[in-house]
Amino acid sequence: MRNLLNFFIKYHVLFLFLVLELLSLTFIIRYNNFHQVKFLNSSNQISGKVYEKAQSVREYFTLRKTNEKLALENALLRQSLQSMLASDIQRSVELNVGENRVKAISAKVINNSVNKQYNYLTLNRGSRHGVKPEMGIICSDGIVGVILNVTENYSTALSVLNGRWSVNAKLKSSNHFGPLRWEGKNPYLVILEEIPYHVKIADNEEVVTSGFSSMFPDGVSIGHVVKVEHREGDSFQKAWVQLSTDFKSLMYVEIIESVSKREQLQLEKLNSDE
Amino acid sequence: MNKQIHWYILLFAVSVLVQVLFMNNLQFSRFLNPYFYLLFIIILPMNIPRYLLLLLGFILGMTIDVFTNTPGIHASATVFVAFLRPFILNASNLDDKEKVMCPTMANIGFTLFFRYAAILIVIHHFFLFYIEIFSFTGFLQTFLRSFLSSIFTFVFIVISQFLIFRK
Known part of the structure; x- marks a missing residue:
């Protein structure tokens, strides 16, 4: 027994090394469904705060670009508004109901990467604003990604540039x-x-x-x-x-939820129950 | 001694913040990802107990992981180099006088620092990039990524030596 103890004391560095390395590897392997290690991602409160502060500084330097983009979008919206008014109003309302009606929450990207193998976004909207996992994210140009984890004030998302998602x-x-x-x-x-x-x-x-x-x-x-x-x-x-x-150059995005989604999911569940 | 601890806590915070707020946003190419936070491991005192070195390596890696959504990836790489660091230092043939100090460039000279830091950075980067991709597909690409990023990191760390650790 004493010999065993001595053995452990003599090689404590090696054992500590192996323990820590195994711990890290466990994290990596569980990472595939890492909803379980929720506290270890950038939607947690501390890293979320740091990223938000840094983003507010960065935003200040891109105000001009953002302004131009907003002006452009405004012009586009005005244009489509005019064409909508010109066309039959009744029909456009019906179209809205017939296709997916969509609820949108606007959000700011406070952290983003493009040069890793698995890229993630952090957004400054969380459960308090009605964000739930698996909601889609789009921006004025097109598709962005999908919400992964949500805390009270922040959420992380898989971007399209992530090999773990298609x-x-x-x-x-x-x-x-x-x-x-x-x-x-x-x-x-x-x-x-x-x-x-x-x-x-x-x-x-x-x-x-x-x-x-x-x-x-x-x-x-x-x-x-x-x-x-x-x-x-x-x-x-x-x-x-x-x-x-x-x-x-992603900065402002919309988190969307299809209103008819719940109904679609319920209906599809009937198929798998049979 | 106490002053030294405060100084290292500050260094820890600075290297993490420089990494996540500045270095992670340098998007020149996916072949150039500098990991500047290694500075902290490189210049911990030479006589630090090895178990403490391992624990600090783990904490440093985990902190970076929390910011980059990569649980375990950076931690495994930093623990690995923290384990190897004493061997690399031993192999560098330092005088007894130098063994009590921090291995900064001002203390151990450019040649020694160059060799010591370069070996540590290269090992860390190769470990990190292969763990990140978790396979040997695209072996050469990952090899190139690790190698070029190592050079990039090394340049930043040498610059930091001129800026903050002058005699």
Whole structure:
């Protein structure tokens, strides 16, 4: 017994090293479903505060750019308002009901990265503002990501530039759909996969969300096709899609929740129960 | 002694904040990700107990992980270099006189510091990038990432030596 104790004392550094290293590896492995280690991410109160302060300084230096962007968006909105007033008002209301009605919460990006393998966003809205996990995030240009964890005042999100997540997307003209994922290199390019070989994909063809997942309504802009690849003997082809969202300069986003989502989920649950 | 502890707490906070607020936002390329926070591990006193060195390494890595949403990745790499640091220092043939000080560039000279810090940084970066991707697919790409980022980190750490640790 004493020898054993002596042994441990003699090699305490080695043991401590192994224990700490195993602990870290456990964190890494559990990271795949790391809802369990909630306190260890940047939506926690302390790191959230630090990022928010730093962001408010950074914001000050990009005021001009933000202003220009807002002015542009204003102009666009005014334009679409006019065309809406011009068209039949009754019809546009019906359209809203018939398609997905969407509730939006605006939020500010307080931390963001594009050059890691798994990129995450931190937003300054949390459960207090009605944010829940698995809500979709869009910005004025297009799709951004999906909420992962929520605390009272902050939330973290998977960005599209994260190899651990893929969203269902489709070609706007032909409605052929497939999973969209990031290959981990260029922050402007993603890959749309599993498009059947017979489908002709035009250059510059627009790619939008399919509306199959309950996170995003149908037709949210994602980007446009820049390159198509078909490997010999493969029945599917791949399309490289240039993202319409510039993740390097992301600042204001909208967290959306489809109002009819709950109903859709309930209905789909009936299928799996049978 | 007490003054020294305060100084190290401050250094810890500064290297973490410089890392998460400045270095993590340097988005030149995905091949250039500097990890400046290693400065803290590099210049801890040479006579620090090894268990304390390991614990501080773990705390440092975990703090960075909390900010970057990567539980365990930085912690495993910092614990690894904290474990290896005494061996690297021993291999550098320091005088007895130098063994009680912090291994800053002003204290141990450019050549020794260059060798010691470079080895530590390269080991850390290779460990970190391979753990991050968790596979050997794209082996060469990850190799290049680790190597170029190491040079980048090293440059920043040498600059810090000129700025704050002058004699």
